[in-house]
Amino acid sequence: MFSWIFSTYSSPSPAVVVSPGPSTKILQDPLNHRAIECLRDLVQLGGGGTWPPTATYDDSWPLPLRAYHSVFRAMETSLPVEEPSLIHARNREIIDSFRARMRSELERRIKIPEVERTLEEWESQSGVQSAWLGFFTCISFLRHAYRWGVTPIVSEAQSEASVEFPQELDLPWSALQRHFGISSPSGCMTSICYSNMASDEILQYSVTAGMGEVHNSTEFWNTKLVVDMETKLLPAYHLFAQAISFMDFRDPDAAQDALKSANDILRAALKYFFNTMVDSKISHTVWMAYVQGFQGWALEGIDGISGGQSLLFRTMDSFLGIRPWPTPEKERLHIPEAQRNWLNCLRDYDIRAVAKEREYIKVTNELDSLVKQLRVWRMGHMRRMQPYESQNRPERKTMTAGISVVDAPDGEQMILHLKKELGRRLAQTV
Template sequence: MLSWMFPSLTAQIPSASAEILDDPLQHQALTYLRDLVIVGGGGSWPPRATYRNSWPLPLRPYDTVYRALEASFPVAESSVDSTHNRKLIDSFRSRMRCHLEQHINLGDVLSALESAESDPKSCSQSAWLGYFLCMSFLRHSYRWGVTPIVSEAQSEQSVDFPEQLELPWKCLQRHFGTTSPSGCMTSLMYANMREDDRLEYTVTIGMPEAHQTTEYWNTKLLVGMEVRVLPVYHFFARSIAFLDAGDMVVACDALKAANEILKTALKFFFTSLVEGNLSRSVWLAYVQGYQGWTLGGIDGISGGQSLTFRTLDAFLGIRPFPEPQKEALHLPDAQRTWLNFLRDYDIRAVAKARGEDAAAVTDELESLVKQLRLWRMGHMRRMQPYESVHRPERKTMTAGISVVEAGDEDKMIEHLKRQLGQRLAETV
């Protein structure tokens, strides 16, 4: 199943991914999980992107353009002067347009992308992911013009993107099955963590160490969670297969193992989300801000795009389910297919229908729900100091829900607490 696209695959990928691909168990749940690894991740999960040298030649100058501009995107001190900020934004965009015109042959780019679409052997999925990453960073930096982001850019109703950023983006949308004009967690975060544990692209180059550490951990935290929960996904798929086969003992054992691994993963989340890794004074301005979008009613990155927590919700039947059109904005096809299978299967309903025969299975499922509830309660407390930092140069905003109609940070936090509180109430 598409493994011919990735020669010597299992010899090159993390063991958890290899175990999924090598699992002899045959069930639709395993099929969708393997597709997540192969199609969604380029051969491993979390995705392992490859960068410039793996791309078709006409695409590589996009990397050149970003490298030429990355040091001029962040500023050390934000201004509240709209006239000054407008000059910064317009100047950055003008420089990017000049670099794009100088380095990019759009006809060659579109021909290369067309070839890559029609002949998968000519461009690996890992290379597609790396190019998706590069284009996302270019589009987000062009959209904002400066970071920390400023209200002058937030107030824009539309932005005319250069065709060198627009036309290839349509190819990327087709390839990954997303519809948003903005980047997503897969393109801006999952694909940005290199195999040698560094970020490929950054928006804090030239900034103090605290800025760079915070940017690193903002990505490391989410990618590290995916690394740790991939075996959980595997046990979820196996528990479904064994439940369908009528083997309640082995299904229960799989869920017990999932519960233990999830404890470790959630502990990693909270022990990593500390001031030494993610500076409160830096995070909102230099990390969260540029990941937003706010144009055309479309939002940018949200923690809700994390596959970890979407998988837990989908597997446990925690509703409401998102509208398919909204989820398609930011989640690639393979992720959505995996999630929709789990939702349609509804393991808690299946176990309940088996009655006493599946009582132990039901108990393990309820333990998973309790863990998720505890995480959401802790997350509500942890996020408040980060989201409540005063940034006078910008309107109150989260990257995932754009500008919030709140006059100050306290009202903003109340808005977020209501949203998170509603999700906590649904986690039953």
């Protein structure tokens, strides 16, 4: 008569031990060293508990701020067009109309006194960083959408020397600048890319909403590739910090082992990069028109987002002592404070100089291997970027997102300009 009991009973399964992820390992690292502390701050303060960041969106924000999410949702399908106009007057009408509709949505949905009071309270309480990151992303997308008025971007917008943004977008931006320690009026790699990938691997905000699959796929993979590279390299960041610690503990063998593992991680990540950066995932023509352009800024001498702002390559350069460093003022434009602190920690230590001074030959060899890998990547990237950057876009001036309008009359001259810029950095990678 107890069969009903035993029919649902099974012997307990052995406990499943889940290995902590890379971010958790960093937060729990017992090593007492500044390099570990700066990396821990990058994860905790810069990423909301993980790196790359874990952002949360409108449901996690204070109630008066959630209307910004609604504004973007109301506008997102109005931004992209299938075929951009080549007539300046028509483009001016399109841009002005889009901005007027966004101003109307903002005025209707956003209550300035409530937003101002809420932001003051949120700042004083520090808030949850993951929620700040999501809000940072939302306002960045709104500002870039307002700045361009249409995508693909057009020369009519590029020619603007300045744009007067609505108070509803300037007020929260000032708070976000203070919170993240940036000075640029534009979005950055953190807000446009790192924090825009939701936990279910869906872009939270899109500039190709309502477009075809190739548009959606290109925008998705452009962001996913950037995020995936940070995910894959985070264990190497940890090994870099540990290697510095081991050097200070006078344990070159442990430092060598850490760097050997970092070389393996970098090799696999760079292979993934080149296998992913292909036309079938990231379309040459769509990327130029619908991704690169939107990420630009080109106002009042301020540039937009570029791959050179990615934490991965700044970390590699900083750790390996590859100069020149960006000026503090230039880096503060787009790189949040926790990331800058991590980079400056690596620069201050200068592990290659320390290894050379102490004649740690095996450590130096592993560091040289990292430099060689970075050189190979930069040489490969010069070739890979050409089909993307050389696309003919007659509706706009030649422009890179991170350098703004370039003094190049056509795509061929544009490529020569970019090769010169990339070649300069390649020559410095020694």
